[in-house]
């Protein structure tokens with residue numbers, strides 16, 4: 039799950055917000071999606087009941103995950119699929135490569151799968167002389183730009199249409215200066231259509247795997263997973279162990295929540311059910327990956343993060359994500375859920391992520407499977423501090439703040455000094471590199487009196503007025 043880069047989140051975020059106009063545009067774009075989600079949720083009177091049901095189904099599944107995985111494997115085999123188990127990303131990639139090599143494959147089409155991003159499958163296959171094309175439009179754009187997705191549902195949300203027009207002009211020869219979304223989407227479709235026709239193997243992710251039937255469901259809005267699995271004879275589906283749900287009757291609960299939470303649609307345009315090979319001579323392989331999930335499952339504090347159905351709603355609502363961009367997280371999954379998952383894999387590399395949060399709790403409010411995201415982030419902060427992973431400057435600041443807050447006379451003195459300094463000191467002494475808070479905003483106006491002084495004064499006035507009334 040970890041990325042090789044280790045730039046702290048505040049540093050990466052600062053680079054993103056250096057372009058104020060882009061940061062504002064990114065914020066507004068994501069807020070638009072969040073507002074659509076709100077309208078879609080409000081249109082269902084049973085929305086909260088659906089969330090609660092989904093949460094309980096997920097928690098029940100996780101409590102008996104080993105049983106459901108076994109049941110799924112048996113039923114998938116009965117359906118004619120080949121089931122593979124991978125302990126980690128290396129095993130996952132080797133399994134996929136061995137299937138491709140056994141079929142003499144060279145050309146691969148792949149629909150969106152965060153698991154394959156996590157396993158760095160594309161660079162691995164490319165290094166082994168495979169031609170891999172991401173067929174989700176957003177994924178294809180970031181593949182052409184040679185960068186990771188910045189959002190789990192809208193991978194190229196950080197990219198403006200002018201940039202996409204320029205990219206397509208350079209890579210596939212569209213008209214220079216073209217920015218019309220319909221024209222660009224048509225050009226992409228024509229280009230990708232050839233890739234589908236030439237592909238030897240199609241790879242997809244899995245949104246939901248059903249233990250009872252051994253089948254699985256892939257949700258897309260573009261139908262690219264369907265084309266990628268209907269034309270080649272071999273289909274490889276890659277899934278984490280947490281994608282299980284017990285029974286087919288549970289599926290509608292999640293399908294109703296997923297699209298509404300992700301984009302505000304009532305349902306994804308294509309929710310395709312796969313059971314096994316679609317025709318004689320075809321093959322379906324399912325690669326089930328652990329890669330650190332068992333450890334998260336064993337952790338009481340963070341187990342519920344495995345409920346995640348990757349809808350992206352927590353990113354769309356997060357004030358930090360919206361203003362700092364997905365790439366600033368330096369993790370495969372960004373945003374609130376990514377800031378919980380990434381430290382689970384490598385706390386020292388991702389120690390700044392749980393602090394990329396205002397603890398406003400908006401993520402917890404929108405999460406369709408009721409993950410207590412902000413509480414888990416708070417929990418991670420405590421763990422990071424207790425493991426000594428905070429930077430020295432922050433430790434020093436926290437030590438100083440705790441001394442002040444624990445010592446009443448020091449607290450009163452600090453307040454008095456601040457009330458004097460804020461209106462009287464020259465601006466350059468207040469707004470300098472040491473005051474990170476003041477870089478983006480003005481300091482609040484200092485009150486003339488402290489709260490205690492105001493309280494004492496009002497109490498005295500009240501006593502006086504009581505005396506006057508009784509005399």
Ligand code: SF4
Nearest residue numbers: 346347349350352405
């Ligand atoms: S944590 Fe919740 S809101 Fe965030 S992506 Fe996962 S399911 Fe969606």
